[in-house]
Amino acid sequence: MVDAAEVIVEIRELSKSYRRGGQSVPVLENISLTIHEGEFLALMGPSGSGKSTLLNLIAGLDQADSGSVIVGGVDITTLSETELADWRAGHVGFIFQFYNLIPVLTAFENVELPLILTSLSKKERRRHVETALQLVKLADRMDHYPRQLSGGQQQRVAIARAVVTDPTILVADEPTGDLDRGSAEEVLKLMERLSENLGKTIIMVTHDPRAARRAQSMKYLDKGVLANAPEATLAECF
Amino acid sequence: MRLLVAYSFRNLLTRRLTTFLTAAGMALVVFSFASIVMLAEGLQRTLVQTGSADNVVVIRKGAGTEVQSGIDRYQAAVVESDPEVAFGNDGRRLAARELVVLINIPRKGTNSPANLIIRGISKSSLVLRPQVKIVAGRAPKPGLTEVMVGQSVVKRFANTGLGSKMNFAQRSWDVVGIFDAGNTGFSSEIWGDVDQLMQAFRRSVYSSVVFKLRDASEFPRVKERLENDPRLTLEAKRETTYYLDQSAALAKFLRILGMSLTVVFSIGAIVGAMITMYAAVANRTAEIGTLRALGFKRSNILTAFLLESLILGFLGGMAGLCFASFLQFFTVSTTNFQTFSELAFGFALSPEIVYKAMGFSLIMGFAGGILPALRASRMNIIEALREA
Numbered sequence: 001m002v003d004a005a006e007v008i009v010e011i012r013e014l015s016k017s018y019r020r021g022g023q024s025v026p027v028l029e030n031i032s033l034t035i036h037e038g039e040f041l042a043l044m045g046p047s048g049s050g051k052s053t054l055l056n057l058i059a060g061l062d063q064a065d066s067g068s069v070i071v072g073g074v075d076i077t078t079l080s081e082t083e084l085a086d087w088r089a090g091h092v093g094f095i096f097q098f099y100n101l102i103p104v105l106t107a108f109e110n111v112e113l114p115l116i117l118t119s120l121s122k123k124e125r126r127r128h129v130e131t132a133l134q135l136v137k138l139a140d141r142m143d144h145y146p147r148q149l150s151g152g153q154q155q156r157v158a159i160a161r162a163v164v165t166d167p168t169i170l171v172a173d174e175p176t177g178d179l180d181r182g183s184a185e186e187v188l189k190l191m192e193r194l195s196e197n198l199g200k201t202i203i204m205v206t207h208d209p210r211a212a213r214r215a216q217s218m219k220y221l222d223k224g225v226l227a228n229a230p231e232a233t234l235a236e237c238f
Numbered sequence: 239m240r241l242l243v244a245y246s247f248r249n250l251l252t253r254r255l256t257t258f259l260t261a262a263g264m265a266l267v268v269f270s271f272a273s274i275v276m277l278a279e280g281l282q283r284t285l286v287q288t289g290s291a292d293n294v295v296v297i298r299k300g301a302g303t304e305v306q307s308g309i310d311r312y313q314a315a316v317v318e319s320d321p322e323v324a325f326g327n328d329g330r331r332l333a334a335r336e337l338v339v340l341i342n343i344p345r346k347g348t349n350s351p352a353n354l355i356i357r358g359i360s361k362s363s364l365v366l367r368p369q370v371k372i373v374a375g376r377a378p379k380p381g382l383t384e385v386m387v388g389q390s391v392v393k394r395f396a397n398t399g400l401g402s403k404m405n406f407a408q409r410s411w412d413v414v415g416i417f418d419a420g421n422t423g424f425s426s427e428i429w430g431d432v433d434q435l436m437q438a439f440r441r442s443v444y445s446s447v448v449f450k451l452r453d454a455s456e457f458p459r460v461k462e463r464l465e466n467d468p469r470l471t472l473e474a475k476r477e478t479t480y481y482l483d484q485s486a487a488l489a490k491f492l493r494i495l496g497m498s499l500t501v502v503f504s505i506g507a508i509v510g511a512m513i514t515m516y517a518a519v520a521n522r523t524a525e526i527g528t529l530r531a532l533g534f535k536r537s538n539i540l541t542a543f544l545l546e547s548l549i550l551g552f553l554g555g556m557a558g559l560c561f562a563s564f565l566q567f568f569t570v571s572t573t574n575f576q577t578f579s580e581l582a583f584g585f586a587l588s589p590e591i592v593y594k595a596m597g598f599s600l601i602m603g604f605a606g607g608i609l610p611a612l613r614a615s616r617m618n619i620i621e622a623l624r625e626a
């Protein structure tokens with residue numbers, strides 16, 4: 001971990017609970033966490049421990065009950081829904097388990113999608129999209145539709161879409177969860193490169209020890225609180 | 239914007255079959271709407287074109303049409319002597335005493351009889367109706383039992399061709415001419431010498447006096463003079479108004495019929511569009527979540543789905559209008575409910591009908607799409623993303 005780097009995400013006493021049948025079920029309890037610029041963090045933990053919930057709060061998709069999430073100096077828990085939408089468009093790159101590409105748009109158009117929310121000209125957009133697709137080594141597939149691409153290729157297009165706006169943070173929820181081992185390796189290598197060569201900050205939720213091994217640091221979530229990882233998990237990861 | 243339209247359009251292309259069926263439903267509504275309104279338009283055009291603005295039709299007060307009217311010789315002479323009646327090249331007054339009677343003769347093919355107008359004409363009748371052109375043979379001669387027949391009549395009624403003999407009013411009439419009056423009501427008439435027809439039908443009075451004005455703008459004064467003349471109990475109308483009045487009731491009926499049918503049918507089409515769009519929203523829940531995560535707002539989602547449904551309406555409208563426009567090649571006949579005679583006319587498409595039909599189909603698209611689009615825009619991001 002790069003200690004000298006600036007703090008890019010600061011989570012202070014974050015709590016979140018869901019209401020189920022009139023009863024409040026706590027999902028996250030008093031989470032405090034800092035993530036540095038350029039860090040590649042793996043978030044692990046058993047199913048239902050609240051990993052996705054935490055990631056969604058960092059990415060500005062969900063509302064916390066209490067506590068604050070400060071990303072790049074902005075406390076996003078104070079933003080309204082429309083402000084959050086604008087903030088996400090500029091600051092967050094999303095990588096999903098099931099790629100979530102738009103089936104009726106080509107690879108090029110899928111990557112261009114987040115850029116139409118910016119003020120870039122058509123020409124500048126094209127240049128950005130081409131750069132991003134070259135980065136994931138799919139420049140030759142830009143006119144393909146998602147169904148014409150393999151799972152691994154689709155996930156690489158999704159990564160291009162996530163980085164094309166040059167966001168403050170990249171969030172990935174089980175990015176290799178739906179891929180075979182070979183494709184997963186490729187995607188992980190790519191993420192590693194984004195972190196090491198381009199200095200991207202990445203927060204990745206994963207169950208897969210092989211994925212966690214690529215990250216620089218790991219946090220373990222258990223029943224809504226940060227905990228020490230069990231020995232078995234640690235042994236697998238490092 | 240381009241990407242948004244492409245997105246909506248390609249989504250419609252992706253589910254080709256449902257798009258086709260939904261648009262076809264809308265097309266059917268637009269088609270039925272357009273065809274009925276085109277019928278009204280065609281009817282009105284035919285009747286309006288029948289008259290000329292500088293001709294005046296004089297009939298008995300309250301008669302409504304020539305068929306119910308009666309004007310005796312003395313009254314006819316008074317009308318003809320009005321100072322505003324124009325003179326022809328030969329120095330004669332351009333006024334015609336005419337007789338209009340209905341006869342019942344068999345249609346071609348079915349042999350079921352229908353009413354036809356027989357018009358007794360005077361020397362000036364043809365000069366007053368320059369739109370009437372003799373295309374075969376000649377005009378009937380005064381004093382002879384001869385007739386000439388309009389082209390629509392020849393097409394639709396048996397035994398009316400050039401050289402045939404028609405039997406009515408206890409006499410045999412030689413068809414000596416065929417005339418073409420274009421897209422006017424005269425094309426559905428049979429013309430013969432007024433005096434011969436009056437004798438044959440044992441009529442002692444004319445139906446109408448038609449004359450040309452020296453100055454078309456003098457009409458209001460002429461009308462006042464004729465209608466207030468104590469010797470006369472007549473009313474004067476411009477020929478255009480006279481025929482327009484005949485079509486008004488039927489055209490209005492058709493338009494109201496068209497509107498009400500459309501409203502009823504369109505409910506079906508709107509429900510169809512709504513089902514399609516709800517299904518589209520349900521199928522694309524994860525996609526909606528993704529778009530929202532990327533930073534698109536609720537309003538963008540609303541626009542995208544509404545646009546999709548509007549395109550659907552647009553496609554339906556275009557298809558419906560396209561099919562309806564082919565109707566212009568057909569001629570239909572109907573009973574003129576004012577005179578109860580057969581009248582041939584076509585479907586006519588006007589820009590107004592096109593705007594209305596397209597407006598209508600867009601309204602259908604909007605009505606069908608708004609609720610599903612609202613549902614899409616109101617989704618919770620996290621829940622939508624979980625649908626993957």
Ligand SMILES: Nc1ncnc2c1ncn2[C@@H]1O[C@H](COP(=O)(O)OP(=O)(O)OP(=O)(O)O)[C@@H](O)[C@H]1O
Pocket residue numbers: 018019020027045046047048049050051052053054
């Ligand atoms: N919308 C919701 N309503 C009620 N409970 C919810 C909701 N979303 C999540 N939860 C609950 O919150 C807890 C944490 O969910 P979360 O998705 O964050 O877990 P996770 O660690 O990502 O699990 P997994 O590894 O299976 O993805 C779970 O018990 C889940 O049932």
Ligand SMILES: [Mg+2]
Pocket residue numbers: 051052053173205
């Ligand atoms: Mg999860």
